[in-house]
Amino acid sequence: MGPVDIVSNPYGLLAATFLLYVAYWLVQRRRQHAVFSQLGIPYVKPHIIYGSNDVLRKPGILVTDFIGQYIQKYGKVFGFYIGSKPMLVVADLDLIRQVLVKDFHNFSNRPKLVVRAQPVVDTVVGLRDQRWKDVRSVLAPTFSMVKMKCMAGIMNQKIDELLTIIAETHARGEPVEWYSTFQGLTLDVISECALAMKTDCQRNQDKDKFFVAVKAFLKNAINPAVLLALYFPFFANFLSYASNKLVLSGRMTQMIVEHLKTVISIRRRDLSTKYIDVLQLMLEAAESRVDNSGDGVETNEAALASDKERPKQTLLTDGEIIANAWVFLLGGFETTANTLTYTTYLLATHPETQERLYEEICNAFQTDDQLTYEQVKELKYLEEVLSESLRLYPPVVNFVTRECAQDFKLGDYMVPKDMTIVVPIWQLHRDPEQWPQPDKFDPDRFSSDAKATETRHPMSYIPFGAGPRNCPGMRFAQLEAKLALARIVKNYRLEVCEGTPRPLTFTIPTVAINPATPVYIKAVPRESNLKSS
Known part of the structure; x- marks a missing residue:
């Protein structure tokens, strides 16, 4: 022809x-796919379409194992591809400090979203450059220590229900499946604190529409459409357009957005009622001039009086308030449930640590009443236990990523503009150079004596990230976890049973490392509590 x-x-x-x-x-x-070769950076040979994503998403393969394998092979700086996108893994602690802290101005953005979908584009996760800085500065006081004290009451109420459920489970002669139990707790807590939404996710989980919708959203967050955009970027714009047109068709998103619009409208009409939750704090921060210095605490009476005379300024749009409440829900649900599950598991499998913690809790308070923020803060060994749990099982393992704003000399390599830097937290937390016997559970690593003599690099332990773009909800998550753990250990002895997985196995559907199987552990009432009852 x-x-x-x-x-x-x-x-x-x-x-x-x-x-x-x-x-x-x-x-x-x-x-x-020639980028790393041209830069002289060792890299994983890519598949022409998938890059390395066909391996990363293969059943039974964890991203932590993949990265660990190639750190062993190539060293602490290497590259791999997701579709056509180059990803630079940096496990060198000095270089990580450069990226996250010292040269933050060049690495202030997270990578561009593959699909620019609402509402995530308006959150502290999706926002970029100056708008991210503006929104982050407005939201920062919301999670100050002072504001977290107000949240302790809501958390305690939900933990009361948790303890009742544990008692009922023990009365039936059954062990507790802690992962789903903690998912119910954390979703109840974050729903009321961030969304002003009263839920009942701790009971009848399979029948609770909101609980089912949130779990389904997270399970399907990486779906065929997102993968298509990863492998063939020219589809991304179409998918972004389609996603935003159909955003309200998402069951969970629709429920949250419509609920928050109603709540915001009601609260603006009723200014006389004082609400204590994250949503209210965001509303107040968004519509007022606040002092963002220090811990986010207002300065003094004179300053406040002067502030009242100034006109109010809208610092966040309603869309940004709703979007960030939505992302706080996602960020505060699964990660905290995982942390509580793993810490409970570690206490059950290390009874000597559990008894030492129990003694500290009993010495700190004698009654079974709800704990206050101040009481929990005095539990030093609990802090050590939680810190060591977060070292072994960090809340997210592939979420600390940054985008290079301009060509930048990082160590021996020139990193080009727009390249994504990946910080492998799992490997940092288990680096034998920084952590002797890294797989061993040893809370004393975080004791005051150990801290006084430690020589570890500050980037060797970053469960919530580091630098200006670290996790804004860190204090919230730690307070909730400490309250729940203290009250559980005060009332129950945790014991392994036939259904306890040995060892734990994991899955990483998105960015959090979740238990791959149910985590059954017996909760036996403490004798002192039986006598008092």
Whole structure:
């Protein structure tokens, strides 16, 4: 068939155009996959379409294992590809400090979202550059220590229900499945604190529509449409448009957005009622001038009086308030449930540590009443136990990523503009150079005596990230976890049973490392509590 025949035959023209496009695409993809080779950075050989994502998403393969394998092979700086996108893994602690802290101005953004979908684009996760700085500065006081004291009451109420459920489970002669139990607790807590939404997720979980919707959202967050955009970026704009047009078709998002719009409207009409939750704090911060210095605490009466005379300024849009309440829900649900599950598991499998913690709790308070923020703060060994649990099982393992704003010399390598830096927290927390016997559970690593003599690098322990873009809800998560653990250990002895997994196995569907199987542990009432009752 000659050129004239191809032109006169529309099917031939279409086939020729397609073949030319495929050839062009292959050349482009080969060029994209040559980035690390040109930079002199060791890298994992990519698949022409998937990069390394076909391996990362293979059943039974964890991203932590993948990264650990190639750190062993290539050293503490290496690259891999997700589709065509180069990802630079940096496990060198000095370079990590450069990225997250010292040269933050060049690494202030998280990577661009693959699909720019609402409402995540308006959150502290999706926002970029100056708008991220503005929103973060407004939200920072919301999670100050002073404000967290107000949240302790809500947390205690939900933990009361948790203890009742544990008692009922023990009365039936059954062990507690802690992962789902803690998921119910954390979703109840974050729903009321961030969304002003009273839920009942701790009971009848399979029938609770909101609980089911949130779990389904997280399970399907990495779906075929997102993968298509990863492998073929020209689909991303279409998918972003389609996602935003259909955003309210998402069951969970629709429930949250409509609820928050109603609550915000009601609260603006009723200014006389004082609400104590994160949503109210965001509303107040968004519509007032606040002091963002220090711990987010208002300065003095004179300053406040002066502030009242100034006109109020809208610092956040309603869309940004709703979006950030939505992302706080996602951030405060699964990660805290995981942390509580793993810490409970560690206490059950290390009874000597559990008894030492129990003694501290009993010495700190004698009654079974709800704990206050101040009481929990005095539990030093609890702090050590939780810190060691977070070292072994950090809340997120592949979420600390940064984008290079301009070409930048990082160590021995020139990192080009727009390249993504990946900080492998799992490997940092288990680095034998920083942590002798890294797989051993040893809370004394975080004792005051150990801290006084420690020589560990500050970047060797960053469960909530580091630098200006660390986790804003860190204090909230730690307070909730400490309250729950203290009250559980005060009332129950945790014991392994036939259903306790030995060892734990994991899955990483998105960014959090979740238990792969149910975590059954017996909760036996403490004798002192039986006598008092």
